Amino acid sequence: MESHALVAIVTLVALLVYFYMSLRVGRGRTKYGVAAPAVVGHPDFERDYRIQMNTLEWLPLFLVSLWLFAFAWNSDAVAAGVGAVWIVGRILYLTGYSKAAEARGPGFGIQALATGILLFGALGRIVWIAIQHHG
Amino acid sequence: MESHALVAIVTLVALLVYFYMSLRVGRGRTKYGVAAPAVVGHPDFERDYRIQMNTLEWLPLFLVSLWLFAFAWNSDAVAAGVGAVWIVGRILYLTGYSKAAEARGPGFGIQALATGILLFGALGRIVWIAIQHHG
Amino acid sequence: MESHALVAIVTLVALLVYFYMSLRVGRGRTKYGVAAPAVVGHPDFERDYRIQMNTLEWLPLFLVSLWLFAFAWNSDAVAAGVGAVWIVGRILYLTGYSKAAEARGPGFGIQALATGILLFGALGRIVWIAIQHHG
Numbered sequence: 318m319e320s321h322a323l324v325a326i327v328t329l330v331a332l333l334v335y336f337y338m339s340l341r342v343g344r345g346r347t348k349y350g351v352a353a354p355a356v357v358g359h360p361d362f363e364r365d366y367r368i369q370m371n372t373l374e375w376l377p378l379f380l381v382s383l384w385l386f387a388f389a390w391n392s393d394a395v396a397a398g399v400g401a402v403w404i405v406g407r408i409l410y411l412t413g414y415s416k417a418a419e420a421r422g423p424g425f426g427i428q429a430l431a432t433g434i435l436l437f438g439a440l441g442r443i444v445w446i447a448i449q450h451h452g
Numbered sequence: 453m454e455s456h457a458l459v460a461i462v463t464l465v466a467l468l469v470y471f472y473m474s475l476r477v478g479r480g481r482t483k484y485g486v487a488a489p490a491v492v493g494h495p496d497f498e499r500d501y502r503i504q505m506n507t508l509e510w511l512p513l514f515l516v517s518l519w520l521f522a523f524a525w526n527s528d529a530v531a532a533g534v535g536a537v538w539i540v541g542r543i544l545y546l547t548g549y550s551k552a553a554e555a556r557g558p559g560f561g562i563q564a565l566a567t568g569i570l571l572f573g574a575l576g577r578i579v580w581i582a583i584q585h586h587g
Numbered sequence: 588m589e590s591h592a593l594v595a596i597v598t599l600v601a602l603l604v605y606f607y608m609s610l611r612v613g614r615g616r617t618k619y620g621v622a623a624p625a626v627v628g629h630p631d632f633e634r635d636y637r638i639q640m641n642t643l644e645w646l647p648l649f650l651v652s653l654w655l656f657a658f659a660w661n662s663d664a665v666a667a668g669v670g671a672v673w674i675v676g677r678i679l680y681l682t683g684y685s686k687a688a689e690a691r692g693p694g695f696g697i698q699a700l701a702t703g704i705l706l707f708g709a710l711g712r713i714v715w716i717a718i719q720h721h722g
Contacts, residue, residue, distance in 0.1 A: 318523045322582035325520055329575045332513050336571075339509060353553040354495070354502035360624070367624035369509070374609060374639070376512045377646045378602050385595055388588045418623040436606075440599045447592035453658045457717035460655055464710045467648050471706075474644060488688040489630070489637035504644070511647045 323397035324387045328380060331404050335376065338369040338411060368414050371425075372407060375432065379403055382435035389442040396435070403431035458532035459522045463515060466539050470511065473504040473546060503549050506560075507542060510567060514538055517570035524577040531570070538566035593667035594657045598650060601674050605646065608639040608681060638684050641695075642677060645702060649673055652705035659712040666705070673701035 318325065342365050346352065349359035356366050379400075387396035406427030413420035453460065477500050481487065484494035491501050514535075522531035541562030548555035588595065612635050616622065619629035626636050649670075657666035679694030 318578065319581055319585050322578050322585060325524070325578045326575070326582065328516060329520065329571060329578070332516060332571065333575075336513060353556070354498040356502075363624040367626075373509055373512070374643055377643070377650065378606060380512065380516065381598060381602060381650065385599065389595070421623070436599060436602065440596070440603075443588065443592050443595045443599070446589055447596065450589050450592060453713065454716055454720050457713050457720060460659070460713045461710070461717065463651060464655065464706060464713070467651060467706065468710075471648060488691070489633040489684075491637075508644055508647070515647065515651065 321384075321387055321393050323393045324383060324400065327397045327400035327404065328383065331376075331379070331400065331407070334404055334407055334411075335369070335372050338365075338372055341365050341415075342369050364414055364418060368411055372410075375428065378436065379428070379432050382432060382439050385439040385443065386435045389439050389446065399431050399434050403428045403435075406431060456519075456522055456528050458528045459518060459535065462532045462535035462539065463518065466511075466514070466535065466542070469539055469542055469546075470504070470507050473500075473507055476500050476550075477504050499549055499553060503546055507545075510563065513571060514563070514567050517567060517574050520574040520578065521570045524574050524581065534566050534569050538563045538570075541566060591654075591657055591663050593663045594653060594670065597667045597670035597674065598653065601646075601649070601670065601677070604674055604677055604681075605639070605642050608635075608642055611635050611685075612639050634684055634688060638681055642680075645698065648706060649698070649702050652702060652709050655709040655713065656705045659709050659716065669701050669704050673698045673705075676701060 342362075345359075345362045345365045349362040351358040351362045357363055383396055383400050383403075386399070387393060390396070406424045406429075409424030410421055410428060411424070413422070413424050477497075480494075480497045480500045484497040486493040486497045492498055518531055518535050518538075521534070522528060525531070541559045541564075543559070545556055545559030545563060548557070548559050612632075615629075615632045615635045619632040621628040621632045627633055653666055653670050653673075656669070657663060660666070676694050676697030676699075680691055680698060681694070683690035683692070683694050
């Protein structure tokens with residue numbers, strides 16, 4: 318755990334940001350009068366719900382790529398740094414999208430870029446390792 | 453694997469409970485006449501769908517925190533014990549919510565508490581480890 | 588990482604297939620005129636969205652079972668092979684469901700079978716290990 322403490326901290330902070338997004342959905346049920354099990358009925362609620370859902374949709378891409386990148390490159394600081402960029406992108410996505418659907422672009426782009434670096438960085442390195450190993 | 457067998461078993465049993473929830477949604481399509489790709493159209497189906505979806509929404513929070521807690525505290529039994537509480541909470545959530553949306557509270561609270569212990573327990577310990585390691 | 592390079596590659600390729608499904612949803616917003624945050628409004632869009640969502644719903648079952656299977660059986664090639672079957676099933680699910688909801692069955696069945704082998708294969712082996720370890 319010592320060798321990947323920063324990646325673990327980035328993971329848990331990312332989950333806390335996601336958790337905050339789901340708290341906003343729960344609060345929105347009262348605020349906008351959208352009783353469970355409905356997830357539609359008020360545009361502000363629907364944006365809040367999509368903020369959480371889109372982040373959930375990307376969590377497997379991000380978290381799995383983050384850890385495989387860290388293992389493949391035997392890196393803690395670099396993986397954690399790119400992961401921190403993802404968190405910043407997700408916070409901008411939250412603050413933008415909660416105002417208007419059109420304002421979700423920049424934050425979305427930042428987190429997508431960070432995810433892409435981690436995913437393709439991990440894949441490239443692991444394919445290279447596999448070739449070396451079997452070569 | 454020997455050193456974290458209990459956490460692995462709790463993980464797989466939690467996934468089986470979640471799998472059962474998704475089976476209920478599939479069965480509900482026939483039972484309540486909600487043809488794919490629709491996910492609305494009958495209140496009983498919509499509650500069944502939200503039981504699965506809400507559990508999916510919490511799975512990354514729970515599973516990642518469970519394993520990081522186990523690694524950070526070098527613990528198998530404690531992490532597995534808290535994880536077992538999460539499973540009990542999710543079963544109560546299922547049985548409650550499937551009757552009425554209002555009855556989903558107690559089970560939801562139990563699993564949220566278990567998740568919180570794992571997430572903040574892991575985060576606190578790992579921050580402490582990182583400080584020791586870099587100190 | 589060397590010892591599980593194939594499982595890591597299968598994991599990342601599965602995530603790329605899933606990522607392609609979410610790209611199709613993004614593209615479908617323009618193509619079918621379904622503006623965010625709505626996720627309904629055109630049957631072709633709704634099928635594309637369900638293709639992504641159903642795959643997301645199964646990702647925790649698949650990915651967690653895949654790795655626990657690989658660790659429990661100390662296997663890279665077998666786990667990766669079953670994981671590759673899952674990917675084939677998901678591609679058939681995508682190509683079928685995108686034509687008609689009724690055509691989603693075969694691909695769904697293949698990925699469900701692969702997931703079942705990994706989940707129950709991992710669970711059986713880990714329970715056996717735990718019994719040996721505590722026995």
